[in-house]
Amino acid sequence: MTTSSDVLVVGAGVSGLSVGILLLKQGYSVEVWAKDIPPHTTSDVAAALWYPYLCQPRNKAITWSKNTHDYLKEHALPDPRSGCIVRSFLELFEEPVGEPWWAEAVDSYRHVCPEELPPGYVDGYQTDVVLMDSEVYMRWLVDVFSELGGVLTVRELYDFGEAFAVNPLVINCTGLGSRELCSDEKVYPVRGQVVRAALNSFSDIVVSETASGLSLIAPRIDDVVLGGTTQAHNWNTEEDPADTADILRKVAALSPDFENVTVLDVKVGLRPARDEVRLEAEKVDGGVLIHNYGHGGAGYTLSWGCAQDVVALVQANLHR
Known part of the structure; x- marks a missing residue:
């Protein structure tokens, strides 16, 4: 049995669907296989703001982040179905800092004035970023993928041999699943827990990472996401009430x-962390x-930039 598609993508999170969409736009036929599809993916849990967090190597991440930033502005923001908005973004620090490493990826940024800082903070950056309502x-993404002619199939993969039995070009966007599928022990979970709360008048994104951990305020269109946790090698996908209180x-x-919020929901996701993103073509039997995985806490931020590089690898390896 073979598929009628040019390319088979495994994984239907933000990385897999972004890859599928760009391939379809280049004229390839694409099928996606996934154990879980939206709204049941790790990507659906994410706070989903443009912010290159927990990702390496930085020299590549800056290009992927910028390309994603540009793609979102050109293609996602103009479409009211996308759930994307632009918010002012404030990152806070307890010590003086220099230029942010991601400065080249945004149109502009500034150091904030001391009077803009909450107690205990001495420095910070302000810029404008795209915030996505993840679900x-x-x-x-599913709608765009389908409208372009993509085929989405619910299927759990236990070995890539199953994929090569039907298609000689396979793209691995399985995130944390690559730990088993690729026997890659460099991939590990970083547990993230977030609180979804009722929207109030607060409209800015605020991020702070201190010795006591990560804090996040991300006001979306209809609610606000509050975070969070960064717990490496923690596989627990259930709510921890102590984390919620913290x-x-x-x-x-x-x-x-x-100080008083109306909690609507609590969600937990496992970020697919790695010492660096694995984005490369591997010749195997069949x-x-x-590979396109290991995006850490920056799956959304790197998504379109990495997808563009995947398309280039497909073009180099698939001769039609």
């Missing part, structure tokens, strides 16, 4: 607007396997 955005305590310290 809305993922649904939009998140609420820390965001209240960032702004009095969050065909070519293109």
